[in-house]
Amino acid sequence: MLKGKTALVTGSTSGIGLGIAKALAAQGANIVMNGFGDVSGAQAEAAALGVAVAYHGADMSRPEEIAAMMAYAVEQFGQVDILVNNAGIQHVARIENFPAERWDAIIAINMSSAFHATRLALPAMQAAGWGRIINVASVHGLVASAEKSAYVAAKHGVVGLTKVTALENATTGVTCNAICPGWVLTPLVQKQVDAKAAVLGVSNDEARNLLLGEKEPSMQFTTPEELGALAVFFCSPAGNNVRGVAWNMDGGWAAQ
Numbered sequence: 001m002l003k004g005k006t007a008l009v010t011g012s013t014s015g016i017g018l019g020i021a022k023a024l025a026a027q028g029a030n031i032v033m034n035g036f037g038d039v040s041g042a043q044a045e046a047a048a049l050g051v052a053v054a055y056h057g058a059d060m061s062r063p064e065e066i067a068a069m070m071a072y073a074v075e076q077f078g079q080v081d082i083l084v085n086n087a088g089i090q091h092v093a094r095i096e097n098f099p100a101e102r103w104d105a106i107i108a109i110n111m112s113s114a115f116h117a118t119r120l121a122l123p124a125m126q127a128a129g130w131g132r133i134i135n136v137a138s139v140h141g142l143v144a145s146a147e148k149s150a151y152v153a154a155k156h157g158v159v160g161l162t163k164v165t166a167l168e169n170a171t172t173g174v175t176c177n178a179i180c181p182g183w184v185l186t187p188l189v190q191k192q193v194d195a196k197a198a199v200l201g202v203s204n205d206e207a208r209n210l211l212l213g214e215k216e217p218s219m220q221f222t223t224p225e226e227l228g229a230l231a232v233f234f235c236s237p238a239g240n241n242v243r244g245v246a247w248n249m250d251g252g253w254a255a256q
């Protein structure tokens with residue numbers, strides 16, 4: 001379905017970004033990957049799906065590196081048809097203890113990077129008459145949790161940016177939507193499981209169940225594969241007039 005298209009997925013060396021990159025690759029899209037850590041492993045997983053895969057190591061907290069990544073993607077594949085703004089980090093602390101430097105980093109990586117990549121991707125999408133911008137927000141773009149001030153502020157901001165991007169392009173073939181996962185068992189969440197296990201002196205399994213039990217009525221983690229399938233839907237013809245939604249896949253979290 002996406003043969004001939006190019007998808008750039010930020011933060012795609014791990015977790016949800018990798019899941020979305022693989023789901024888009026399985027539909028035939030060429031992939032530009034980004035992120036840190038096991039770059040070659042992630043690239044190999046996407047390339048195994050038979051598409052062309054490129055990688056740029058832009059630090060998403062740095063606007064000039066985001067610009068270099070967008071230029072690189074165009075150089076490699078001609079243009080970016082699908083932009084998935086996914087890179088993100090977390091820090092958990094009460095506001096009075098929240099390090100100002102962590103606030104700045106979360107706002108830059110989880111929110112401002114989506115603005116920079118979007119503003120750079122839009123002109124070519126508008127000229128082509130087709131484009132898809134998918135922002136990986138969070139259920140924390142819709143509701144709050146204590147001790148996540150920067151994350152909740154950034155994710156609410158991403159949902160707002162999603163709506164404005166959708167509105168400004170509403171008469172075109174360019175759509176913008178947000179995905180709002182509940183708990184997904186990626187390294188970002190495993191750190192929170194480890195912290196809970198350490199504080200409460202319980203096992204990893206018990207800590208996972210406690211985490212789910214606090215927020216997620218389904219008592220199940222959403223998977224990167226399920227989120228990838230939602231991204232594919234947004235890119236499908238059935239998604240042509242889906243604009244500005246913040247679609248939660250959260251096991252009922254925000255329904256409470």
Ligand code: NAD
Binds near residue numbers: 087138139
């Ligand atoms: P993860 O830690 O597995 O992956 C994060 C990715 O972002 C990695 O590829 C990492 O290298 C990259 N990254 C981090 N800082 C970066 C930077 N400065 N520049 C470039 N890349 C950077 O985490 P994940 O759970 O897959 O998270 C992906 C997105 O999904 C994030 O935006 C996160 O907020 C969101 N999300 C996660 C969950 C969850 O439960 N895991 C729930 C809702 C939303």
